[in-house]
Amino acid sequence: MTPPPLLEVRSVTTEVEIGDRHWPVVDGVSFTIGRGEVVGLVGESGSGKSMTARTILRLLRAEARTRGMILLDGVDLVSLTRRALRGVRARRIAMIFQDPRAHIDPLWTSGDHVTEGLRVNGGLSGAVARARARELLADVGILEAERVLGAYPGELSGGMLQRVMIAGALAAEPELLIADEPTTALDVTVQAEIVAIFDGLRRERELAMLFITHDLELASSLCDRVLVMYAGRVMEEQPTSALFSAPLHPYTAGLLEARPTLETKHVRLSVIPGRPPTPTDPPDGCPIHPRCAFVEPACISAVPPLRQLAGAAFSACRRTEEIRDRLRPEAMAGRG
Amino acid sequence: MAEPAPLLEVEGLEKTFRVRRAFSRLRGEVRAVRHVSFRVQQGGALGIVGESGSGKTTIARMLVGLEQPTGGRMVLEEEELSARPGRAERLKRARRLQIVFQDPYTSLDPHQSARRMLDEVQRVHFSRSRGERAARTDQLLEAVGLGRTEGGSLPRELSGGQRQRAAIARALAAEPKILVLDEAVSALDVSIQAQILNLLADLRSDFRLTYILISHDLAVVRQVADDVLVMYRGRAVEVGPVETILSAPLHPYTQRLLDSVPRPGIVLPRRPATLEAEDTGCLFRQRCPYAFDRCVVEPDLIHVERVHAARCWLVDRGAGAAVSVPEVEAHK
Numbered sequence: 001m002t003p004p005p006l007l008e009v010r011s012v013t014t015e016v017e018i019g020d021r022h023w024p025v026v027d028g029v030s031f032t033i034g035r036g037e038v039v040g041l042v043g044e045s046g047s048g049k050s051m052t053a054r055t056i057l058r059l060l061r062a063e064a065r066t067r068g069m070i071l072l073d074g075v076d077l078v079s080l081t082r083r084a085l086r087g088v089r090a091r092r093i094a095m096i097f098q099d100p101r102a103h104i105d106p107l108w109t110s111g112d113h114v115t116e117g118l119r120v121n122g123g124l125s126g127a128v129a130r131a132r133a134r135e136l137l138a139d140v141g142i143l144e145a146e147r148v149l150g151a152y153p154g155e156l157s158g159g160m161l162q163r164v165m166i167a168g169a170l171a172a173e174p175e176l177l178i179a180d181e182p183t184t185a186l187d188v189t190v191q192a193e194i195v196a197i198f199d200g201l202r203r204e205r206e207l208a209m210l211f212i213t214h215d216l217e218l219a220s221s222l223c224d225r226v227l228v229m230y231a232g233r234v235m236e237e238q239p240t241s242a243l244f245s246a247p248l249h250p251y252t253a254g255l256l257e258a259r260p261t262l263e264t265k266h267v268r269l270s271v272i273p274g275r276p277p278t279p280t281d282p283p284d285g286c287p288i289h290p291r292c293a294f295v296e297p298a299c300i301s302a303v304p305p306l307r308q309l310a311g312a313a314f315s316a317c318r319r320t321e322e323i324r325d326r327l328r329p330e331a332m333a334g335r336g
Numbered sequence: 337m338a339e340p341a342p343l344l345e346v347e348g349l350e351k352t353f354r355v356r357r358a359f360s361r362l363r364g365e366v367r368a369v370r371h372v373s374f375r376v377q378q379g380g381a382l383g384i385v386g387e388s389g390s391g392k393t394t395i396a397r398m399l400v401g402l403e404q405p406t407g408g409r410m411v412l413e414e415e416e417l418s419a420r421p422g423r424a425e426r427l428k429r430a431r432r433l434q435i436v437f438q439d440p441y442t443s444l445d446p447h448q449s450a451r452r453m454l455d456e457v458q459r460v461h462f463s464r465s466r467g468e469r470a471a472r473t474d475q476l477l478e479a480v481g482l483g484r485t486e487g488g489s490l491p492r493e494l495s496g497g498q499r500q501r502a503a504i505a506r507a508l509a510a511e512p513k514i515l516v517l518d519e520a521v522s523a524l525d526v527s528i529q530a531q532i533l534n535l536l537a538d539l540r541s542d543f544r545l546t547y548i549l550i551s552h553d554l555a556v557v558r559q560v561a562d563d564v565l566v567m568y569r570g571r572a573v574e575v576g577p578v579e580t581i582l583s584a585p586l587h588p589y590t591q592r593l594l595d596s597v598p599r600p601g602i603v604l605p606r607r608p609a610t611l612e613a614e615d616t617g618c619l620f621r622q623r624c625p626y627a628f629d630r631c632v633v634e635p636d637l638i639h640v641e642r643v644h645a646a647r648c649w650l651v652d653r654g655a656g657a658a659v660s661v662p663e664v665e666a667h668k
Contacts, residue, residue: 045525188597197606
């Protein structure tokens, strides 16, 4: 029997106020994360991936409404009091963001930032906290730990600062790290270094991660499983290697095909025509249907649910079984 | 046979900034661009790649006159561009060199529709009647795939992809020879990025454009550029045809860049982060796995073929058989 997951997100919907009413930006999302597992949440801007992460930690505007269950070791975070939720944020689930400069106080040194949680939540004295901070910086590959601890954010590169933010997030020894586009603002070489740190944390500490990115290739380098989101809904979920070799949803296949590659120059890139809907103007039925080459009348009349096809393979396309052979990369390449 | 004179020739271009950062004790000089030279032929497409701080955007800004070089020459159609252009010269340059930025939201006038923008560019550069301008505006909107409604919309009413189309149309309105694309597709979602990359391919042939593409994304460079200049900390460290650079990179930094491109299931070994970088010798040597004693002196660009050169002692034939170019497995 498989052990119960660390986190289970069950039919979660989050609505936010836009104009004079509430609209869903996360719409019936379900997934699980096991201990030490890295799950990727991939989608284009506006797909709801960041809102899903923020929903988990309730980092939403006050008027936002969430339905469904978010179970951390069986305890529902949605119904937790604010005070109890603060405890979860301080100790069990940490979050890091795309732009460390927007999340680290410019007038605090790295040392102030990393030791804050240790002093406030861990009750460590200044000197002990500082020694622990040095270890944490070493864990994220910072060689000159003492100098970096004394440095202000303005004196550090973006990559170094992201390492500091990760060290700060690890201070409380969380079980789950939510990383929202943590490398998007970084150079590709630094991105590879940060991904290597995450991979080490997963292996050495069994740290579970929800890794949010717009970059399918990046998700594929690190994640065990990937969920592809569109218009607030999960379109597909698969183990990473299967997602790339045999996508189940036309949207995933389209994304894989649209990316230019290093190997060849394409005469034309295949495109997904049109653009994503806004939350206030959702299409009927399957949200991708206006942009889908495989659309049928039934795709428009009802919203297709995410269905389990086999073990860890889920698709929200009605026609997956019928068209899956045509979605494979080699078949798509011939479609032009 | 002699090559035709290049459309654009950049020789020994330099830019040194004096810096004093807020909330920081750092001050001094930053050599953003260090003696960079390249040529672009009419109809060519040069990609300039490198990480932040490599100087690639500073080169773009100097080309279009937004930044003044502190050294070197830029020659466009056999005529030297002034480092401190006056008004007339700026106008003349704008007719020949246009730039499209990463974020059209901050580079477009928020109070002007695409139509009005295109009209204004034509009024500045050409003596055309209102009717002629309107006809040309229609052509430009159609060329970039914007409809009548979108043409009349303000930037904030457009999607990211549509805004970038509007920015490209505005650049084309001046009928430039060279379009400088400064991370012009970097902020776009994959599905939209593919549309704009296809548009750029169409426009290049339809308008006989020459591209200078600044990008950190090697796959985008592969799609658009014919030749590549790899920059590291202000230096050109490798230059050559795009297929050669991507399939047989010579400089260890280029190899690192290529290795770092995410691939399914591949995580690179962890590397420690260090604070400061030497400013003498080879600028990459502290991060370079192959650094040896010779690297305290910076090499020139060393040609391995007529069109392919790298600034690395490892490619110097004089270095002897003991040192060979390391193989990079990921690119086979």
